[in-house]
Amino acid sequence: MESTKIIKHVDRLGRFKLPTEWLNMYDIKPNSKVKLTRGMARIVVEPVEHKCIFCLSSENIHTFKDKFICNNCSKEIKELKK
Ligand SMILES: [Zn+2]
Structure with a gap:
């Protein structure tokens, strides 16, 4: 290349x-x-590489309050609030 x-x-x-x-x-x-x-x-x-602050996954990452979090952990946190 x-x-x-x-x-x-x-x-x-x-x-x-x-x-x-x-x-x-x-x-x-x-x-x-x-x-x-x-x-x-x-x-x-x-x-x-961006990694989730909770599970260290690098897939489906987004930011929340300047921290990287994956969709799975984000869903788990939402479930805790119910
Ligand atoms: Zn995660």
Whole structure:
């Protein structure tokens, strides 16, 4: 697979924006976390997999009060309230 290269301007605070297309491609959402790895001549940015705070599942995840929760745990919590 051929890699895609772009040049970005780094602002005075050391920030730059990843292309929206790339964010979508790797399912990186606003306020999510990414892992940075420093190599000999490059910096690698990887999405951090979102996991449910209760069961650690990574399927059917959504956010509630800035925490990740899966649909199953969400349903269980709703059942507790009844
Ligand atoms: Zn869960």
